[in-house]
Amino acid sequence: MKMTKSKPLAFVTSIVLMMTLLAGCGGGGNAAEGDTGTAGSTSKKTTLTLMVGNTGTTLEALKAVAAEAEKKLNIAIEFDIKPDGGEGDNLVKTRLATGDMDDLLVYNTGSLFLALNPEEHFMDVTNEPFMANVLDSFKTVVTSNGKVYGAPVGSTNAGGILYNKKVYADLGLSVPKTWDEFMANNEKIKAAGKTAVLASYKDTWTSQLFVLADFYNVKAQVPNFATDYTANKVKYATTPAALRGFEKIEEVYKKGYMNKDFLATTYDVALKMLATGEGVHYPMLSSGLDTIMANTPDQIDDIGFFAQPSDSADINGLTIWMPSGLYINKDTKNADAAKKWLDYFVSSEGQAVFASKVKAAGPYVIKGATLPDDSYGAVKDMQHYFDEGHTAPALEFVSPVKGPNLENITVAVGSGISTGKKGAEDYDKDVEKQAQQLNLPGW
Amino acid sequence: MTKTKMRTYSYFFLLPAGIIYFVFYLLPTILSFFFSMTRWTLTKWTYIGFENYATFFSETSLSIGFRNTLVYAVVTCGLKVVLGLLLGAFLTSRILFKNYLRSVIFFPTLLSTIAVGIAFSTMMHPSHGMFNTVLASLGITGPDWLGNTKIALLSVAMVDVWKGVGVATVIYIAGISAIPQEYYEALKIDGGNNYSAFWNITLPLSRPAMNSVIILAFIGGLRSFDLIWAMTKGGPGFTTDLIASIIYKQYQAGFYGLATAGNVILFIAVSVLAFPLYKFLTKSEVNL
Numbered sequence: 001m002k003m004t005k006s007k008p009l010a011f012v013t014s015i016v017l018m019m020t021l022l023a024g025c026g027g028g029g030n031a032a033e034g035d036t037g038t039a040g041s042t043s044k045k046t047t048l049t050l051m052v053g054n055t056g057t058t059l060e061a062l063k064a065v066a067a068e069a070e071k072k073l074n075i076a077i078e079f080d081i082k083p084d085g086g087e088g089d090n091l092v093k094t095r096l097a098t099g100d101m102d103d104l105l106v107y108n109t110g111s112l113f114l115a116l117n118p119e120e121h122f123m124d125v126t127n128e129p130f131m132a133n134v135l136d137s138f139k140t141v142v143t144s145n146g147k148v149y150g151a152p153v154g155s156t157n158a159g160g161i162l163y164n165k166k167v168y169a170d171l172g173l174s175v176p177k178t179w180d181e182f183m184a185n186n187e188k189i190k191a192a193g194k195t196a197v198l199a200s201y202k203d204t205w206t207s208q209l210f211v212l213a214d215f216y217n218v219k220a221q222v223p224n225f226a227t228d229y230t231a232n233k234v235k236y237a238t239t240p241a242a243l244r245g246f247e248k249i250e251e252v253y254k255k256g257y258m259n260k261d262f263l264a265t266t267y268d269v270a271l272k273m274l275a276t277g278e279g280v281h282y283p284m285l286s287s288g289l290d291t292i293m294a295n296t297p298d299q300i301d302d303i304g305f306f307a308q309p310s311d312s313a314d315i316n317g318l319t320i321w322m323p324s325g326l327y328i329n330k331d332t333k334n335a336d337a338a339k340k341w342l343d344y345f346v347s348s349e350g351q352a353v354f355a356s357k358v359k360a361a362g363p364y365v366i367k368g369a370t371l372p373d374d375s376y377g378a379v380k381d382m383q384h385y386f387d388e389g390h391t392a393p394a395l396e397f398v399s400p401v402k403g404p405n406l407e408n409i410t411v412a413v414g415s416g417i418s419t420g421k422k423g424a425e426d427y428d429k430d431v432e433k434q435a436q437q438l439n440l441p442g443w
Numbered sequence: 444m445t446k447t448k449m450r451t452y453s454y455f456f457l458l459p460a461g462i463i464y465f466v467f468y469l470l471p472t473i474l475s476f477f478f479s480m481t482r483w484t485l486t487k488w489t490y491i492g493f494e495n496y497a498t499f500f501s502e503t504s505l506s507i508g509f510r511n512t513l514v515y516a517v518v519t520c521g522l523k524v525v526l527g528l529l530l531g532a533f534l535t536s537r538i539l540f541k542n543y544l545r546s547v548i549f550f551p552t553l554l555s556t557i558a559v560g561i562a563f564s565t566m567m568h569p570s571h572g573m574f575n576t577v578l579a580s581l582g583i584t585g586p587d588w589l590g591n592t593k594i595a596l597l598s599v600a601m602v603d604v605w606k607g608v609g610v611a612t613v614i615y616i617a618g619i620s621a622i623p624q625e626y627y628e629a630l631k632i633d634g635g636n637n638y639s640a641f642w643n644i645t646l647p648l649s650r651p652a653m654n655s656v657i658i659l660a661f662i663g664g665l666r667s668f669d670l671i672w673a674m675t676k677g678g679p680g681f682t683t684d685l686i687a688s689i690i691y692k693q694y695q696a697g698f699y700g701l702a703t704a705g706n707v708i709l710f711i712a713v714s715v716l717a718f719p720l721y722k723f724l725t726k727s728e729v730n731l
Contacts, residue, residue, distance in 0.1 A: 261569045263590035263679050404693075408677065408678060411679050411680050415590075436498075437697060
């Protein structure tokens with residue numbers, strides 16, 4: 001008798017327990033929503049959240065723009081800082097998939113952007129008036145299925161060799177036009193007791209530059225490489241011009257031109273060694289200049305820049321990286337405020353504030369924004385390539401296919417674990433997965 | 444009816460825990476088997492059969508990953524079992540500062556693995572790190588702990604042992620303390636010394652504790668990830684990749700279906716190794 005009575009009692013008790021648990025979970029969420037609600041209604045100020053990476057000076061510059069915009073538009077920005085590189089990609093993808101993305105996002109353009117399923121997550125800004133001032137060369141790298149999704153953050157960027165002009169003058173060297181001249185310079189620098197080529201493999205992404213910045217040279221020899229590559233018709237390992245990038249890493253390693261402890265050296269340390277003249281060449285993006293300016297401003301004028309040399313003196317040009325994009329979350333509740341903020345950001349006024357904090361690492365992609373006279377000397381070194389028309393966008397901006405493991409493969413090649421040929425073969429295998437995930441035809 | 448009357452509490456009391464277990468443990472496990480056969484973007488999926496498994500097994504770094512995972516598990520597990528036993532026997536004997544020493548041994552376990560990893564990778568820097576600075580002052584040129592492809596994995600394994608031996612020691616202490624004093628008294632009457640007490644009483648009778656340590660350390664080693672990620676990220680190149688870090692890199696790249704397939708494989712690999720080991724160990728256990 002007693003037991004039969006206890007059955008409904010137990011059932012009720014268990015339900016109550018469940019409800020308590022659920023209420024506990026739900027309570028937190030409700031409270032948080034309530035908070036933002038009251039904050040918004042009392043001050044009438046709109047607050048947008050913006051996710052941005054922590055490398056370089058972009059964050060500082062965006063903060064300056066945000067402070068000005070807050071005065072002008074009464075829209076405040078709350079920054080949500082993410083890591084860069086693979087960890088950051090992971091975070092962004094997860095936050096997008098779980099519907100937990102901030103109102104605004106600063107993220108790569110080109111292949112990495114396309115890997116995010118833009119149509120599903122970002123607001124189409126093709127017909128927004130503020131996009132009228134953005135150059136088409138940029139629009140193509142934030143376009144998916146004919147719709148434009150992002151505004152440019154900062155200037156373009158070139159991949160090549162940052163070098164120490166002072167050491168060049170001391171040793172009587174001249175800027176190399178071919179790979180052989182480059183290696184000859186390396187030999188002289190090594191003989192002078194300095195590090196010829198800096199490598200910073202502790203930050204694995206920095207190991208890819210010899211491959212990625214070689215793309216101008218690849219394109220000059222195999223004009224259709226990007227389209228054929230996307231269609232799975234050509235491979236790195238079987239295209240001699242493309243394979244050279246991997247071989248260049250191997251050659252530099254085999255000659256012993258790299259710094260001691262290169263596996264434990266970071267990006268910042270390598271830039272410091274370049275600035276002091278301890279190291280003379282650093283295959284890097286021109287945005288590294290900003291870090292030199294921040295850490296060792298006195299040496300900034302000693303740094304020059306030249307394009308990654310090819311095997312022929314006739315082929316000499318720059319591989320260009322497009323700036324990051326600023327995207328609006330499709331599900332944002334503050335769409336109007338977000339558009340207003342972008343409008344201000346792209347305006348000449350907003351761009352001036354941005355440029356006051358971060359100097360250009362290459363030409364801008366907004367109409368009317370020209371390189372100021374006080375640009376870095378190394379950036380001025382780049383100008384003649386642009387004037388002569390000797391530039392090409394990096395492969396990641398003309399093909400959606402980019403393997404996630406390139407940086408590990410180039411570290412393996414650059415530290416003698418693997419060879420250039422083997423590295424290229426591994427990379428060809430690596431990109432297969434990305435192409436299949438994107439459902440590209442031909443894979 | 445009669446059965447219900449025999450029980451004091453109703454099965455309905457199990458419902459809250461049961462639902463939570465089902466929703467957060469059983470359901471994801473079942474779903475992961477399904478998603479491992481799809482190409483998945485977290486919002487959309489297409490069924491592709493066993494293609495992910497084929498891709499995962501053709502991964503160049505996978506053979507390195509499998510070998511490293513085994514080496515890592517065996518080395519960390521072996522050292523924890525031996526060092527833990529010695530420390531456990533030492534810390535249950537009559538010594539000064541016993542409690543203090545016990546907490547010193549256990550202390551690293553309380554630290555965050557990531558913090559330990561970062562601290563040790565700084566100390567292992569080939570020229571500015573603490574280890575090689577000390578070695579240099581003794582006139583020895585230290586190796587590149589994390590850069591040398593031959594020893595990088597072992598360097599990480601040593602840090603794992605430093606951090607994890609505390610747990611093993613505590614389990615041994617509990618096991619050794621449970622051995623009745625009478626055995627030792629009998630041994631003393633028979634004229635045995637400390638050495639024979641360890642070999643003939645402590646060692647065989649702490650077998651249950653040892654089995655727990657072996658199983659825990661071995662499974663822990665097989666699915667280890669955080670320390671290797673904090674110290675080498677699987678590098679240089681792919682030389683210290685474990686199965687778990689290969690899976691994580693695929694997840695990072697957005698290959699969710701492929702990463703899930705990797706997890707299913709890891710699950711099967713751990714089960715295949717751990718269950719027979721457990722069976723074998725429990726069979727040969729001595730009862731007190």
